[in-house]
Amino acid sequence: MKIRVAILTADIKYLERITNILNARHSGNLELYSFTDSKIALNAARASKINIIFSDTTFDIDYASIPNGCDFVWLVDQNDVEIFKGRKAICRFQTVDLFYKQILNIYSERQEEIIRHYSVGNCKTVAFLSVSGGTGASSLAAAAAINFALQGKKVLYLNIEKLGSSDVFFSGEGPFCMSDVIFALQSKNANLSLKLESCVKQDKSGVYFFSQAKSSLDMLEMSSEHHMKLLLELMNSGRYDVIILDADFCLDSESLDLFEKASKIVWVADGSETSNSKLLRAYEALQVIEQNKEITLSGRIGIIYNKFSNKTCKTLNNLELKSIAGIPRYEHLTAKKVVESLSKLDFYSKLI
Numbered sequence: 001m002k003i004r005v006a007i008l009t010a011d012i013k014y015l016e017r018i019t020n021i022l023n024a025r026h027s028g029n030l031e032l033y034s035f036t037d038s039k040i041a042l043n044a045a046r047a048s049k050i051n052i053i054f055s056d057t058t059f060d061i062d063y064a065s066i067p068n069g070c071d072f073v074w075l076v077d078q079n080d081v082e083i084f085k086g087r088k089a090i091c092r093f094q095t096v097d098l099f100y101k102q103i104l105n106i107y108s109e110r111q112e113e114i115i116r117h118y119s120v121g122n123c124k125t126v127a128f129l130s131v132s133g134g135t136g137a138s139s140l141a142a143a144a145a146i147n148f149a150l151q152g153k154k155v156l157y158l159n160i161e162k163l164g165s166s167d168v169f170f171s172g173e174g175p176f177c178m179s180d181v182i183f184a185l186q187s188k189n190a191n192l193s194l195k196l197e198s199c200v201k202q203d204k205s206g207v208y209f210f211s212q213a214k215s216s217l218d219m220l221e222m223s224s225e226h227h228m229k230l231l232l233e234l235m236n237s238g239r240y241d242v243i244i245l246d247a248d249f250c251l252d253s254e255s256l257d258l259f260e261k262a263s264k265i266v267w268v269a270d271g272s273e274t275s276n277s278k279l280l281r282a283y284e285a286l287q288v289i290e291q292n293k294e295i296t297l298s299g300r301i302g303i304i305y306n307k308f309s310n311k312t313c314k315t316l317n318n319l320e321l322k323s324i325a326g327i328p329r330y331e332h333l334t335a336k337k338v339v340e341s342l343s344k345l346d347f348y349s350k351l352i
Contacts, residue, residue: 006041009035009055012036023099042067050287051071055075057084073087073088073090075089080204090102104195105199108189123236126263126266126350129264129265130249135268136307137246138169141340145207146340147344148242155240156242158245161247178210181210186226192233193237196234210258228261231258249267256289256297265297267301270307302324303322304326306327307329308326
């Protein structure tokens with residue numbers, strides 16, 4: 001089903017430009033109508049059952065003449081104007097791809113469910129977990145995402161840590177963030193898939209991601225049910241080859257259910273005495289859980305020893321978990337530079 005969109009503006013050059021590019025890039029999802037006359041546009045909205053009308057502010061629109069079921073949005077010249085004459089407004093001076101995301105976001109707010117057909121494909125999920133904390137699991141997760149993107153794969157980096165932030169590693173254009181995703185999950189948005197597509201950003205490395213929530217308190221409102229729903233929606237969307245899941249380590253049943261969706265689970269440790277002690281206790285606990293609940297996660301778990309020092313660190317050789325790699329500490333580098341260096345390592349093919 002295509003979204004029927006009308007663009008009403010007196011700026012003919014703008015109208016031609018935006019409709020031409022939208023048609024070229026998104027004709028599979030959009031059915032576009034262009035107008036320079038408001039009366040003709042409103043008549044067409046009724047006849048063609050247009051879903052959204054975007055209009056510049058040169059027109060005097062009688063809201064009562066807008067058909068039921070048709071959203072009306074003003075096109076304004078300023079980025080910071082969200083409401084104009086009592087209706088939603090967006091800036092007309094933005095990239096066409098961002099304009100497209102605005103269309104998806106507006107349409108996703110509808111109550112009725114929109115049926116979309118995707119080719120699910122074979123999406124792989126790799127979960128990165130820090131058993132002892134402070135071992136650089138997030139840096140490795142981000143590096144893995146970049147490495148796969150450089151291989152030509154469509155990769156999403158999904159950070160659901162309570163205090164995590166994708167923005168430490170990635171940046172991209174767009175007005176939406178993880179808070180918008182959380183609100184959609186809480187409101188049980190019927191068109192969650194469209195909402196997610198409107199919120200996702202793309203880093204220059206090629207990695208897709210959701211920007212950090214406006215407040216860490218928003219992340220605390222994500223339940224295990226939300227985590228599962230979000231991951232399954234993304235896995236089944238057909239948009240990604242690989243999802244890198246960056247999550248808090250936990251052995252409760254809800255977390256284990258989530259980790260079971262991963263094709264590979266990476267435990268990140270640093271080989272220190274404290275880290276090894278926690279890693280060993282986590283492994284012993286997991287063995288008990290697997291016996292009692294008849295689940296098998298340990299066969300998918302591998303260990304990466306990060307920030308490893310041959311002088312002060314040791315690997316645990318008495319575990320049945322596979323060791324994937326040992327990585328030395330990178331000194332005097334920013335977080336992004338560390339991730340850039342990590343992304344060039346050659347062990348990531350073992351993860352998918």
